[in-house]
Amino acid sequence: MEERKINWFPGHMKKATSDLKKIKHLDLIIEVVDARAIKSSSNPELTQLFKQLPKVRVALKKDLADLSTIDQSQVDLIGSIHEHELRKKIIQKMDEILANKINTLKKKGLVAPQLYVLVVGISNVGKSSLIKCLKQHGKIIVENRPGVTKHQQLIKINERYFLYDTPGIMMKKISSITEGYILGLINTINPAVLPMEDVLNFAWNYLTQHYLPQLIKYYHPSIQTMDLNAFIHYLQTKHHLPTSKRAYDFWFNELINGKIGKVNYEQN
Numbered sequence: 001m002e003e004r005k006i007n008w009f010p011g012h013m014k015k016a017t018s019d020l021k022k023i024k025h026l027d028l029i030i031e032v033v034d035a036r037a038i039k040s041s042s043n044p045e046l047t048q049l050f051k052q053l054p055k056v057r058v059a060l061k062k063d064l065a066d067l068s069t070i071d072q073s074q075v076d077l078i079g080s081i082h083e084h085e086l087r088k089k090i091i092q093k094m095d096e097i098l099a100n101k102i103n104t105l106k107k108k109g110l111v112a113p114q115l116y117v118l119v120v121g122i123s124n125v126g127k128s129s130l131i132k133c134l135k136q137h138g139k140i141i142v143e144n145r146p147g148v149t150k151h152q153q154l155i156k157i158n159e160r161y162f163l164y165d166t167p168g169i170m171m172k173k174i175s176s177i178t179e180g181y182i183l184g185l186i187n188t189i190n191p192a193v194l195p196m197e198d199v200l201n202f203a204w205n206y207l208t209q210h211y212l213p214q215l216i217k218y219y220h221p222s223i224q225t226m227d228l229n230a231f232i233h234y235l236q237t238k239h240h241l242p243t244s245k246r247a248y249d250f251w252f253n254e255l256i257n258g259k260i261g262k263v264n265y266e267q268n
Contacts, residue, residue, distance in 0.1 A: 023164065026116050026118050028094060032125045034059065034060065035065035036263055040265070041121075047120070054097045057076050058075065059074075060125060060130060061186075065262055081129045098115060101113075114159075114160060116164065117161055117163050120166060122183075124186075125188060127166075182266070185256065200252060207260070219234075222234075232244055232247045233247075
């Protein structure tokens with residue numbers, strides 16, 4: 001199968017990248033990544049813009065991730081926005097990292113220093129959902145599709161911290177076709193630009209190698225003798241889908257919504 005390049009960098013992302021450079025006062029960066037693909041969902045181009053600032057890397061979607069195979073040393077925190085303690089954990093981590101700066105500002109006479117935090121990440125990793133979890137008031141647009149937040153927003157989360165929310169910004173060039181497939185499978189790229197058969201061929205080979213018991217449990221024992229074409233035909237027949245394309249789309253939606261169970265797309 002011929003590999004095709006996957007690139008998705010809409011116009012608003014280019015503007016947002018330029019706007020980031022105009023922010024004058026920042027104290028900390030929170031980078032949000034997807035726990036199912038920590039490396040692939042990190043955009044080093046973003047963090048390099050502020051490499052002089054301390055950073056907290058938060059991996060979300062813990063409830064969809066196979067934690068037993070993840071190197072959790074890659075992140076400072078791993079969690080789910082459904083956790084009641086997530087807000088507390090993140091604020092504690094910020095306090096810990098900025099403790100020296102807070103103490104210095106207090107010694108200078110600032111009784112209640114105000115600190116500014118930039119939240120960055122690629123599309124649909126849970127950035128806006130995280131801010132919604134952290135904020136005390138105000139309105140944030142949160143939807144389960146890539147590219148919803150279009151403009152920077154400044155949000156007060158307590159008396160100390162103010163967050164800049166920004167649009168999800170993809171890397172200008174995806175480093176490899178495999179990384180592109182993974183980004184598709186964690187739903188950070190608009191499906192309309194994906195070579196869907198290629199993405200799902202990768203998914204089939206990867207999942208049958210690493211998660212065959214989960215596939216068998218969710219679908220049927222007979223799939224262990226199938227190739228991808230036979231599996232797509234199985235789905236098409238079982239769910240009365242009119243075309244194989246509809247079956248491909250059906251399976252893609254099951255994968256991005258975590259139907260087969262917890263996964264890590266970055267195992268060797």
